[in-house]
Amino acid sequence: MAASPYLPEAARVLSVRSLTAMERLFDLEFADGRALGHAPGQFVQVSLLGIGECPISICSSPTRPQRFQLCIRKAGVVTAALHALRGGDMVGIRGPLGRGFDVSELHGKDVLIVAGGLGLAPARSLIQYVIDERARFGAFHLLYGAKHPSELLFREDLHAWRDDPAVDFHMTVDRPDEGWRGRVGVVTTLFRELPPLDPQRTVVAVIGPPVMFKFVLLEVLARRIPQGRVYCSLERRMKCGVGKCGHCQANDVYVCQEGPVFTYGRLKALREAIE
Structure with a gap:
């Protein structure tokens, strides 16, 4: 810097x-x-x-x-x-x-990343890290949802992740077109594709639009993942990036400084951030 x-x-x-x-x-x-x-x-x-x-x-x-x-x-x-x-x-x-993912907290754990829409962009930095440092992690599950096939990002990566035996990758769209041959539905429908998750060794990252968080978190918490190991990356309007202008303020927190990555345990106190 x-x-x-x-x-x-x-x-x-x-x-x-x-x-x-x-x-x-x-x-x-x-x-x-x-x-x-x-x-x-x-x-x-x-x-x-x-x-x-x-x-x-x-x-x-x-x-x-x-x-x-x-x-x-x-x-x-x-x-x-x-x-x-x-x-x-x-x-x-x-x-x-901002504050990103503390990857040292993920080492030795099974990792589940749930990305929606443009949230795949910041998620990709973590996805690449897990793939590049694959020996440091246990099972790796990746769920991605987009509104329409025309909005799918990083198509070359999507094909590579699908073909990588070290990545349990599932993808869906809300609205298919005539040529779509994949799954149809919101991203939470992909949870049924997952094997049982070990709550004692699983870390979850949720990255996407605010409307997605409530429903994804219901699925995650139903699997008894501790709230301190569920990380959410917030999409929120930021301006200065250093906590001075207040554009990104949620309650008393400046997302650009203390986030955009928060544990769900921390995020619960910031209802304005995801509602």
Whole structure:
């Protein structure tokens, strides 16, 4: 991180690839060649001079430090300008910011990741970490749900995870199209595909839109997973990234500093955050 959390550092766009009609994947590296040095689940602030900045989750693992990746949805002035960039263009990066997943707490455990919609982007940093450090973990279960086949992210990864015998991967869409041959239903319908989970050795990460949390948590808690081993990553509007502006405040907590990753035990006291 830069000496000042308010000071962006120059980063070079290496490539830009379309994932869907609304999302693009950016490969970047710092101009000075250093690694980002992030934890899975953290985010950065991406800026364009004269236009503005926006918070974007990091979607690549720190185990792949040569470059870092951001999945950016076109949703406003700044992200529209970012979508116009090409390889060789420069951006400003502040971060990594926030509190991500403490991966040391996951070592030696069975891991279940439940991702919904654009939540697969921050989840991917943790997914890659578990795959790259596979010997450190027990069973690995991955559930992913999207609204429609056209909104599926990281299609190459989806095929690789499906074919990887070390990953118990299940995927569904809410609304199929004519060519869809996979499962249909909300992401919670995938829980029936899981083997029995050992509550004493299972850690769960839930990453997606707030509407998903209530129903996924019901499934998780019904399997007696301790609340301190259920981690939730919140999607919440952030501005400054350093706890000064209050845009991300939930009750008395600044999500950009104390999160975006919280245990469910902590999150219960922040009902505003997921309701």
